[in-house]
Amino acid sequence: MxxxxxxxxxxxxxxxxxxxxxxxxWDVSGPHFAGWEIYHVKGSPADPNRIYAxxxxxxxxQVLQVSDDGGKTWNAPGGDIKIGPxxxxxxxxxxxxxxxxxxxxxxxxxxxxxxxxxxxxEFKRVWHLEPSHTDPETVxxxxxxxxxxxxxxxxxxxxxxxxxxxxxTGPKWQPGAGGMCLHTIILDRGNxxxxxxxxxxxxxxxxxxxxxxxxPINKGLKSQFLPDPTVEVGHCVHHVAMHPTRPNTxxxxxxxxVMRTDNAGDEWREVSGNLPTDFGFVIxxxxxxxxxxxxxxIKSDGEHFPLEGKLRVYRSRTGGNEWEPxxxxxxxxDCFVNVLRDAMAVDSLDSCGVYFGTTGxxxxxxxxxGDNWAPIVRDLPPVLSVEVxxxx
Amino acid sequence: MNQIRVVLPPHLRTLARVSGEVQVRxxxxxxxxxxxxxxESQYPMLCGTIRDHxxxxxxxxxxxxxCAEDWSHEGADAPLPDAIAAGAEPFLIVGAIAxx
Numbered sequence: 001m002x003x004x005x006x007x008x009x010x011x012x013x014x015x016x017x018x019x020x021x022x023x024x025x026w027d028v029s030g031p032h033f034a035g036w037e038i039y040h041v042k043g044s045p046a047d048p049n050r051i052y053a054x055x056x057x058x059x060x061x062q063v064l065q066v067s068d069d070g071g072k073t074w075n076a077p078g079g080d081i082k083i084g085p086x087x088x089x090x091x092x093x094x095x096x097x098x099x100x101x102x103x104x105x106x107x108x109x110x111x112x113x114x115x116x117x118x119x120x121x122e123f124k125r126v127w128h129l130e131p132s133h134t135d136p137e138t139v140x141x142x143x144x145x146x147x148x149x150x151x152x153x154x155x156x157x158x159x160x161x162x163x164x165x166x167x168x169t170g171p172k173w174q175p176g177a178g179g180m181c182l183h184t185i186i187l188d189r190g191n192x193x194x195x196x197x198x199x200x201x202x203x204x205x206x207x208x209x210x211x212x213x214x215x216p217i218n219k220g221l222k223s224q225f226l227p228d229p230t231v232e233v234g235h236c237v238h239h240v241a242m243h244p245t246r247p248n249t250x251x252x253x254x255x256x257x258v259m260r261t262d263n264a265g266d267e268w269r270e271v272s273g274n275l276p277t278d279f280g281f282v283i284x285x286x287x288x289x290x291x292x293x294x295x296x297x298i299k300s301d302g303e304h305f306p307l308e309g310k311l312r313v314y315r316s317r318t319g320g321n322e323w324e325p326x327x328x329x330x331x332x333x334d335c336f337v338n339v340l341r342d343a344m345a346v347d348s349l350d351s352c353g354v355y356f357g358t359t360g361x362x363x364x365x366x367x368x369x370g371d372n373w374a375p376i377v378r379d380l381p382p383v384l385s386v387e388v389x390x391x392x
Numbered sequence: 393m394n395q396i397r398v399v400l401p402p403h404l405r406t407l408a409r410v411s412g413e414v415q416v417r418x419x420x421x422x423x424x425x426x427x428x429x430x431x432e433s434q435y436p437m438l439c440g441t442i443r444d445h446x447x448x449x450x451x452x453x454x455x456x457x458x459c460a461e462d463w464s465h466e467g468a469d470a471p472l473p474d475a476i477a478a479g480a481e482p483f484l485i486v487g488a489i490a491x492x
Contacts, residue, residue, distance in 0.1 A: 079437025104430040
């Protein structure tokens with residue numbers, strides 16, 4: 001029997017929402033890791049029972065948690081209690097150490113700070129976890145300060161892919177208001193060597209050799225807040241989405257502007273079209289229609305809430321430019337929540353489900369591709385991320 | 393061999409799956425570094441949560457207390473009071489107060 005499992009990260013814990021394929025009645029479990037910030041929770045495509053969670057706090061730093069039973073129980077990999085002579089074999093699961101070896105990363109000591117001066121790279125937290133399509137033990141982590149890490153042992157140990165920070169533009173990267181985070185990781189199922197990532201505020205980057213070497217892919221982006229609006233790096237990319245059958249086509253929600261590329265990022269063009277505002281954070285693609293795209297327009301960079309107090313998802317069935325508001329079941333007055341960059345996802349049931357979470361603690365679901373919406377939960381802590389597993 | 397009592401903040405007790413005080417055994421000098429080394433060895437999931445993985449610097453929102461004195465800014469290898477070494481008093485790891 002088919003069903004869905006919605007993985008929700010919030011400011012004060014993780015929640016797991018499950019339903020059968022009808023998606024009408026939901027069970028809610030949580031909070032898992034109560035009191036901790038959960039930036040991201042994501043399941044392995046290769047083993048749906050394997051789920052990774054990024055758990056962090058201002059007091060205690062970063063912890064990684066792993067479940068092998070679909071989120072019922074969790075453990076910190078490498079964190080088994082050890083008493084006795086072997087006890088010095090300490091756990092490593094939450095250790096993210098930048099590569100500072102001579103051969104790779106040693107020159108990568110600073111990036112640009114808000115005031116334009118150089119600032120040391122300092123690890124803060126994991127923003128995004130991206131499990132491998134084929135191996136449940138392999139998972140990528142996008143972290144703040146921006147870097148890409150990979151684990152091949154189920155998150156027990158992590159190693160940086162230093163070619164990203166080391167390819168040459170690293171000293172020009174700078175933090176956005178939320179920090180200098182690597183927030184988007186896209187793995188191409190059909191081309192294992194290809195990885196896309198995005199950083200705020202640096203831009204998008206592509207590797208075609210499994211993360212060894214990287215190139216910026218920001219041609220066509222224009223950011224008016226930059227001294228040179230078309231500069232190679234420095235753009236505040238908020239999120240990027242790809243349909244698995246169209247690996248050369250990417251959709252981007254930038255700080256301002258919704259963008260599209262059809263050549264793997266070599267050139268971008270704006271597809272904001274008739275959106276009422278093209279500022280926003282989330283963007284996603286329909287599971288079965290590669291030209292159907294969703295965004296949630298936000299008023300402006302200074303006012304992070306919907307226009308006119310109306311929460312509206314906009315859908316384009318033409319790959320951008322022509323957008324329609326989706327409002328049925330969403331609040332159309334006095335709504336001043338935000339939808340953060342990793343807080344939208346789709347399922348792959350026959351009738352595509354679309355889900356998003358808000359900073360007001362609501363998680364909304366549509367089981368008909370956005371035509372009608374209903375809240376699954378209304379009163380969670382502020383939602384940081386939403387991911388969906390389609391269970392068959 | 394010294395039996396050291398350690399009081400963890402509630403979130404770290406949950407993470408370590410313990411309740412109340414924990415105890416670690418030490419040989420040699422009883423110092424902050426020795427206690428934290430033993431604690432992380434016994435409860436590896438606490439690695440990185442009290443002090444930085446790489447620099448071993450205390451996390452800024454945590455403080456260390458021994459016998460009602462703040463030891464947060466003392467050297468990591470400074471001997472702690474005899475009462476800590478004897479297990480008469482616990483070594484306290486305290487989180488900053490949250491809220492506004």
